[in-house]
Amino acid sequence: MPRHIALVPAAGSGSRFGAQMPKQYLPLAGRPLIHHALATLCAHPRIDRVVVVLAPEDLYWSGHDWSALGSRLMPVHCGGASRAASVRNGLWEIAGWARPDDWVLVHDAARPCLSAGMLDALIDALDNDDTGGLLAQRVADTLKRADAADRVEATVPRDGMWQAQTPQMFRLALLADALDRCPDVTDEASAIEALGLKPRLVAADAANLKVTWPEDMQLAELILRTRENRT
Structure with a gap:
């Protein structure tokens, strides 16, 4: 049976956040921000390995104790200059022991509120899918497109619009091929789409937020x- 391998690109500097250290290491609820997603992934019975792609020069990882997350956790120092490059490097790193048809679940290091239920929904929906897909949320708000002066240029119809989240789950060989062909994408689904395929959208909720700005930490x-x- 194909395995499920989580891959978490965590080589970014978090420059937009404006902190003194990479965003993924900022304290959140008593732990580094990245710890929360890793804990969920490492504890899930259907995830076989959790690969964290760190920057080659990362000096923060070794300053924390990750032993509670168990033996599934595998840090690799092969991150690239972009998210896509880090994911692609991570795929190269695991290609020596992973199979081409293994599922790879790419998850943002800055999405700390991933739950086991969200993982179950994603895996259940995609395990027999020919393409793969991603967690996403239907857009409920009215969308505005701005001009260069930040004035409304147009109202964008929200029908059929979804906000992409992670994990994004695709077969290892397919994802590697897609990123080789389209190295400048901002998420894995975009690379798959560029091959002419249609990833499946699996409904998630707003709790799976991405920490982008300082105020997101409180939420x-x-x-x-x-x-x-509740537990």
């Missing part, structure tokens, strides 16, 4: 604390 902590109090 992420609220979600994590609320989830913890």
Whole structure:
């Protein structure tokens, strides 16, 4: 049976965030931000390995204790200059032991609120899919396209619009080929689409937010604390 391998690109500097260290290492609910997603992935019974793609010069990873996450966790120092480059380098790194038909679930290091239920929904929906797909959320708000002066240029119809999330789940060989052909994409699904394929959208919710700006940290902590109090 094909395995499920999580791949978490974590080589970014988080420059937009404006912090003194890479965003993925900022403290969130008592842990480094990246720890929360890794804990969910490492604890999930259907995930066989969790590969974290770090920058070659990363000096922060070794300063934390990751032992509680268990033996599935595998850090590799082969990150690239972009997300796509880090993912592609990570695929090269695992190609020596992973099979071409293994599923690779690429997840943002800055999405700390991933849940086991979201992973189950994604894997259940895609395990027999010919292409693969991604977690995503239907767009509910009215969309505006701005001009160069940040004035409304047009209202964009929201019918059929979804906001992409992660994990994005594709077969290793297919994803590697897509990223070789389209190295400048901002997410894996875009590379798959460029091959003429149609990834499946699997409904998620707003809790799977990406921490992009400082104010997102408070919301992420609220979600994590609320989830913890329910258990």
